[in-house]
Structure formats: C-alpha cells, structure tokens
Amino acid sequence: AQKVTQAQTEISVVEKEDVTLDCVYETRDTTYYLFWYKQPPSGELVFLIRRNSFDEQNEISGRYSWNFQKSTSSFNFTITASQVVDSAVYFCALSEARNSNTGKLIFGQGTTLQVKP
C-alpha cells in the first residue's frame, strides 16, 4: 500500500534557524515520484519540487534543500536560515508509476512550520 508519513505535526523555530521537515513513504513500486508542496496561510498549494525514484541526487534551491534516501524511504526537506515568510504547512506527496499518466498524488498529513521573528 502507498502511504506518506510526516511525523512532525508542528515545528516552531526562531528566524534564521535551520529546520528539517521529515517525510517517510511506503510504496511497492520501483518507479515513483516524490513531491513537496507548500500551503501558506492564504490557502493555495504551491509546488516546490519533484524527484523521481531513480534520481537520489540531493537538490538545493536557494535556502531550500532536499535529501532523498531510498534506503530509508525518506525525502526530507531542509530550510536554511528560516524566515517568517516560510511559515506555512508543508506537504510531502507520492505518485506511483501506475499513476504517472494521471498525476494522482497521495499526500502526507502535513507539517505546520511556524517561524518566529
């Protein structure tokens, strides 16, 4: 069965701290895709990144970085030098190969990040 677990329900940090959001997934497929989405207080879901299961190379985009480890079925997200504008709910999601033609996503429960000034 496919499942995404974000064990951290809420995280609170002070501005400029680094913070890592954990994501663990379950799937029987060998080909799959992993995603992170951000949901700011305004409510919309904003795409951050997609990785496919054959690419374990870590990725960095500005203050954001992602660590994908198949051995532990994890796809963790780190924000370096956090800012108040990073305050949001962050969702990790999984799409399996058989759903690759449809884009169907299974979401984790989300982690609420609060960055205090």
Next chain:
Amino acid sequence: DARVTQTPRHKVTEMGQEVTMRCQPILGHNTVFWYRQTMMQGLELLAYFRNRAPLDDSGMPKDRFSAEMPDATLATLKIQPSEPRDSAVYFCASVRGGNTGELFFGEGSRLTVL
C-alpha cells in the same frame, strides 16, 4: 500567469441544501482532480478526470457527491444534500496528462455546512 480558478471561494449553507463548486483548469491541461482538505483527514483525493472522462471517483461518497466535466474548461463538484461533515476546503488541480509533474492547484473553495 496561468491559474486554476475555483468558485466560490467561500460558501456557507444549511444542511440539506445543494452545493455546486466549479473549477476552470489551466488551458491545455487535460487531467483534473478534486481534493478535499479537512483537519482530521488531511488532503483526500475525491475524483479525477482525463479528457473529461472520469478515471476514478472511488474517494467520493456516491450517494451525495457527483463530479462532472461538461466541457474542457469546466469541472463541477456537486453535493446534494449537503451535511455538516462535508465542511472542508475543496481543491481543484490540473495537469497536462502523461506528465507526472507539477499539479497546479486552485485556491480552494471553503465550504461550511451548518
């Protein structure tokens, strides 16, 4: 910027009333999803369409929910009769089929059933 447009943004209704939510996907996107977000269940997939045909609506309560795509520019989600447990934010998302890439989400329709 191309956007998924959802209406209404907010809806308050009384139990038993019919509710219709509408979604205009991004032009050229032929796969459309309806998700529901609640505190208890998180983001749940209700139904999705490819080229206007329903691919999977197993996540949707069939007795009261219905989803359609009358044309390529409009997707609708209808609840009849509505119940308080239907209170949630309903998101529409679209993607170009055959490409497991970024789903583009609308801003959501917040439904409150009293």
